[in-house]
Amino acid sequence: MSVARGSREQMDVATAVPTVAVFGAYGHTGRFVVRELLDRGLAVVAIGRDADKLRSLATDMAGTAMAGEDVGTMSGQGVEIRPASVDDPASLDRALSGAQAVINCAGPFATTAAPVIEAALRAGIPYVDVAAEIEANADTFAHYADRARAAGVLIVPAMAFYGGLGDVLATAAMGDWTKADEVHIAYALSHWHPTEGTRAAGRISRSRRGGRRAVYTNGRLEYRDDAPPTAEWTFPDPLGTQPVIAEFTMADVVTVPSHVPVPEVRTYMTATAAKDVVSSDAPPPSPVDERGRSDQTFVVDVVVRTGDEERRASVSGQDIYAVTAPLVVEAVERILSGRVRRDAVGVVSAGALFDAVDFLSALKASDCLELLQ
Numbered sequence: 001m002s003v004a005r006g007s008r009e010q011m012d013v014a015t016a017v018p019t020v021a022v023f024g025a026y027g028h029t030g031r032f033v034v035r036e037l038l039d040r041g042l043a044v045v046a047i048g049r050d051a052d053k054l055r056s057l058a059t060d061m062a063g064t065a066m067a068g069e070d071v072g073t074m075s076g077q078g079v080e081i082r083p084a085s086v087d088d089p090a091s092l093d094r095a096l097s098g099a100q101a102v103i104n105c106a107g108p109f110a111t112t113a114a115p116v117i118e119a120a121l122r123a124g125i126p127y128v129d130v131a132a133e134i135e136a137n138a139d140t141f142a143h144y145a146d147r148a149r150a151a152g153v154l155i156v157p158a159m160a161f162y163g164g165l166g167d168v169l170a171t172a173a174m175g176d177w178t179k180a181d182e183v184h185i186a187y188a189l190s191h192w193h194p195t196e197g198t199r200a201a202g203r204i205s206r207s208r209r210g211g212r213r214a215v216y217t218n219g220r221l222e223y224r225d226d227a228p229p230t231a232e233w234t235f236p237d238p239l240g241t242q243p244v245i246a247e248f249t250m251a252d253v254v255t256v257p258s259h260v261p262v263p264e265v266r267t268y269m270t271a272t273a274a275k276d277v278v279s280s281d282a283p284p285p286s287p288v289d290e291r292g293r294s295d296q297t298f299v300v301d302v303v304v305r306t307g308d309e310e311r312r313a314s315v316s317g318q319d320i321y322a323v324t325a326p327l328v329v330e331a332v333e334r335i336l337s338g339r340v341r342r343d344a345v346g347v348v349s350a351g352a353l354f355d356a357v358d359f360l361s362a363l364k365a366s367d368c369l370e371l372l373q
Helices: 007-011 028-039 051-060 089-096 109-123 134-151 161-174 196-208 252-258 271-278 324-336 356-365
Strands: 019-023 043-048 079-083 101-104 127-129 154-156 182-189 213-217 220-224 230-234 241-246 264-270 297-306 309-318
Touching (some): 019 028, 028 043, 028 051, 043 051, 089 109, 101 109, 101 324, 109 127, 127 324, 134 252, 161 252, 161 324, 161 356, 182 252, 196 271, 213 252, 230 264, 309 356
Parallel strands (some): 019 043, 043 079, 101 127, 127 154, 182 264
Antiparallel strands (some): 182 297, 213 220, 230 241, 297 309
16 A cells, blocks of 8 residues: 555655645634644645635634645645635645645535545545545445555545544444444434534435435445434433434444444434434534534444444544544544554545554543543
């Protein structure tokens, strides 16, 4: 596997500071990702359609917006801005020039994933996104697995709260198991105040599936017209038993079975959060601390079953959008430093790419997750 064409040459220059491009840098999640990259000492190329918003982002990050035509000048400090759009491939090529990896934070990913992946393949650099859209993630695996493998380029979709975290937890819970009969991933959110990006992605996903809901059963995605069932889930203390929407299907149904032989993957959402996300009255996230996080708290509880045996892994934290930043940046740092499974190449999910237990331990050490069990 090649980390990136030309990346080692870039890494050997005097600064030796990896440069990571962020597409959709001034969006809600993108801003968290840019800050996380800067906090870890990486250089950032901020990419988006609106040059004014890019300049504002760079100012907010206390960096220097270098908006000239000379995109080859990299200071290794602050934020360099490069306007580009998905309908202009040449602009994406210019924007990715000199970067060692690209993180796509711009949804809906049904629209943005393919153009940015194509640009990453042309540049020969790893592509990582934070897509929560089931169909967009399934498309990435279906359309790019062979091409990325042939090119020796890593593509990691859904490296986010939905899709990435659940996959890592399931993989950690499995331990030495190589397959499972069932994987259950339950989400408890204190509330879910969605961003406009979340709402837009949801509209596109519902449109693509004709208003039906998705489930992963019998080893494949199926679509159903009935209402999802309700149930109860017993979360770790102090939450305890909570009413949930069963079959509240999230991106984990794409990521987990991409590397785990398992016929049944089910995801659950606490009923109050499920009601929030579809309510037209729900406000957007509002920051309450110096890191820009909202007061939303979460627990993710994963149960893996094989025969009569059951294994479990659970975490808690604050703000599902904010926690995506350390998730995706930790992933990129590990990719660039070669801390990935040796046989991993092409389109790969987080659970298949990283040492799951070590990955979770790193997130705990950075104080963004608490490991519950």
